[in-house]
Amino acid sequence: MLLACCGLVASCALSPEVKRGPSPVPVRIAEALGQKDDQALPPLVADWRQFLRGERLQRLVERMLAHNRDRRVALATVRQAQAQWAGAQAGLWPVLSADPQAVRARTPADLSGYGVPVAYNTFQVPLSASWELDLWGRQRNLSEAAWQNFLASGDNQRALAISLVNQLAQALLLDAELTERIELSTQAVSSREQSARIARRRFEVGSAARLDMVQAQGLLAQARQDLQALQRSREQGRLNVALLVGEAVKDEDFLRPADLDTLDIRLPANLPSTLLLARPDVRAAESRLRAADANIAVARAARFPRISLTAAFGTASTQLSGLFSAGSSAWNLGAGASLPLFDAGRNQAGIDEARAAQDAALASYDKTVQAAFREVADALSAQRSLALQLQTQFDVLAALQERARLAAVRWQAGSAPYLEVLDAQRELYAAEQAKVTTRRSLQGSGVSLYAALGGALTPIPELNESPTP
Known part of the structure; x- marks a missing residue:
């Protein structure tokens, strides 16, 4: 009885306390963004399907989670870590x-x-x-380290799934943007073909200079070049989507420009930074830190x-x-x-190695928290600035549309050179393309915010958790 009590005390003494330094990030994200913390925190999205509401997008996400090869590797790693924990648990029991x-x-x-x-x-x-x-807690701490590694592998798998959803959503948003820009470029090519024909006829009848005809043909060639480049970019992007999904994706499965309005998530900047501690990658880093703590106890037990x-x-x-x-x-x-009597410093070297690994795990944990904070702050800042930028671009677009109309009227009346019409059309075309790109960036910042918050704090894949030891 006395021996068992001594062993229990020794076991507790060898288990190190998990020490944490001060938080490496501000208490609230608003502090870093220079905003007032005067807004109520709204309820977060509970499930990725409530955020990614488009039917096409949901089908592709489900197919990706089922067929993506990186996720299959992550799931196999989870099963491997679970088996290693089961093996470590067996060391606590007699062998018959x-x-x-x-x-x-x-x-x-x-x-x-x-x-x-x-x-x-x-x-x-x-x-x-x-x-x-297990008088000194060696087997118990081996089991604890294996359990924490299993938890870390599960969180790594969740973080990968969230990252894959983010990558797929961003790729589909880009595809929808390119589709809309291709439509605009196709319209521009058609309009400039008509303008080039008109300029040619006016030149042939002597009512316009050759320079007007050449300029119209150059603007048409530029529009065709832009259209070809956009089509090539879309094809490359769709190959990337097929790689993410893990199987071939048909053209009708991709988003349409109208589907961009189905993606929207807006959260205020007064989110508490402690919210980030629930991110899967942060939890995985904490589990690895706890595993490093347990490994120190294992190394210490080797001296007894x-x-x-x-x-x-x-x-x-x-x-x-x-x-x-x-x-x-x-x-x-x-x-x-x-009982080890002489090992030439091997046991002490094992303790020093475990302590160094603990320091590295702690630094990695702090770095992960800082990176999570930066990602959320960047996404919130991008949402705010892109929303203002998009509104300004709508105003600019309206002004350029009126300018293009007036330039065409003046040219047809013979009171303005054709160069004025070409400049107005060129700037209008660029503004239309920029508006589409900015709108896609704004939607993409919402997806980035969703991913930065750890999938709205809800694990995406299902994971069969084992009971805690």
Whole structure:
């Protein structure tokens, strides 16, 4: 009883306390953005399907989560870590085994004691047990480290799934943007073809200079070049989407420009930074830190004796028929200890290595928290600035549309050169393309915010959690 109590005290003494420094980020994200914390925190999105509401997008996300090869690797890693934890747990329990034996032996005459060779049979059916007493918490901390590594692998898998959803949504938003820009470019090509024909006819009848015709043809060639570049970019992007999904994606499965309005998430900048601690990558970093803490206790336990108990019970006989007869039982009990006396500093080196790993894990944890904070702050800042920029671009677009109309009227009336019309059309075309790009960037910042918050704090993939040890 006294030995067990001493062991329990020693075990507690060898388990290090998890020490955390001050938070590496401000208490609230608003502090970093220079905003007042005067808004109420709205409820967060509970599920990715409530945020990514487009039917096409949801189908593609589900297919990606089912077929993406990186996610399959992550899920296999989780199962591997779970098996390693189960193996570590087994070290806390006795090992039972049955070792039946049948032996035929011959002893030479000079060793038999009878002056003649002796041949005999031995039959045994023993049951043996061995158990290492975990007086110093070595096995418990090995199990704890394996459990924390399993939790980290699960959170890494969740973080990967959120990252994949973010990548897919961004790629589909870009595809929708390129589709809309291709439509605008196609309209521009058609309009400039008509303008080029008009300029050619006016030149042929002598009512316009050759320069007007050449300028119209150059503007048409530029529009065609832009259209070809956009089509090439869209094809490359769709190949990337197929790689993310893990299988071929048909053209009708991609988003349409109208689907961009189905993506929207707006959260105020007064989010508490502690909210980020629920991100899967932050939780994984914390689990790795706890595993490093447990490994220090394992390294410390190596400096103390390892005590094992053994026992065996069974039957033995020289005849197979006498195995279970009266008097054939056999048993033994034993205890052993292994105490390191001299190891040339190996155990101390193991402790130093574990402490260095703990310092690295702590630094990695702080870095992960800082990166999470930066990602959320960047997404919130981008949402605010892009919303203002988009509104300004609508005003600019309206002004350029009126300018293009007036320039065409003046040119047709002969009071303005054709160069004025070309400049107005060129600037209007660029403004239309920029508006589409900015709108896609604004929607993409919402997706980035969703991912930066850890998938709205709700794990995307299903994970069969094992009971806590």
